[in-house]
Amino acid sequence: MFQDSSLYFRRSALLPHVEMRRADRSSACYQTHTHDEFSLGVIDAGTATYRNRHRQQTIHQGMTVMINPGEAHSCNPDAGQRWSYRMLFIDARWMARLLAAIPRLAGGDYTPFALSSSATAACYQQFDELFEVLEQDEDALAGDEKLICFLLCHGFAQ
16 A cells, blocks of 8 residues: 655644644545544645535635535645645544533534634634644643634634
8 A cells, every 4th residue: 555655644642632634745635525523724835626515715825724524525736736734633522522611602412613714824823833732742731722722713703
């Protein structure tokens, strides 16, 4: 089986409910698929075609994508091009417990992300800081705080 050395995937040592993925100058393409987890990702280099929520858009460096569990989506670099991206996959059961503890979001079995993408620099920067804390494997409290702040500011903002 071919191993793409430009990709890595691992569970966070700080937050076991989060899996991390990084692709560096990858040409990997993915057919339409779903995840059981909530997924967040940023584009660090290149452009790609992103399909989610019956919509197609071109995403580029500095953009953030947000994918709900069970949403059919695909995200692929332009033909013959390479791209770099980072993803976080957040356990849906953990997310349900978090949302149940937040009065404005509690009350239902499922709260989806409000947006499927964001082009704001603040969203990208906050994801970048979160990913860095998770990679350093040193401060679980900081990781939890950055994850929850990101989700409240960008994932479930109303």
